[in-house]
Amino acid sequence: MAFIKRSERKSRKPPEFEDLTTPEDLIALAEKKGLETNPVSVSELASELGISVRFEPMPDDDSGSLKKERKTGNWIMTVNSLHHPHRQRFTIAHEIAHRIRHAANSDSFEDKTFFRNGESNWMEAEANQFAAALLMPEKYFNYFIENESSTVEDVAKYFQVSSMAVRIRAKNLGYEGHNL
Ligand SMILES: [Zn+2]
Known part of the structure; x- marks a missing residue:
């Protein structure tokens, strides 16, 4: 039995997705929260993870981005509003993967067209695999x-x-x- 000072408890930061690391974990979370899972609603999942999702017109080569706001520490996802909704779903799932798995490595991800020339780095390859398994x-x-x-x-x-x-x-x- 140990006592915890209220001030200490208050200053303890909540775990950042410690138990959410795989697509399966996210599906389980969606089920638990009563979100659409068949097929999975990636927009609802992004909100559930505290990510703000914005749709903006972009050049066709750009799929979207995920960035941490300096001031607030909030994560903002931007999705190309001109893309087909099915492409947008993949973008959202891909950016969720960056948030879940790569946030400690970078606080800014910019994504061009997926699947075009193979993947340039491990985070992009992993985010694509993750997105496909989630969707x-x-x-x-x-x-x-x-x-x-x-x-x-x-x-x-x-x-x-x-x-x-x-x-x-x-x-x-x-x-x-x-x-x-
Ligand atoms: Zn990416």
């Missing part, structure tokens, strides 16, 4: 392909992602063939 959890992905449809278009429509994202996810999960 298309393996068990749901497998289930849909085995029981509903295995065409790229149907899978993309169901998970509300681009067909490029579906193709890459399928390849990473070991699928091959005419459609997937």
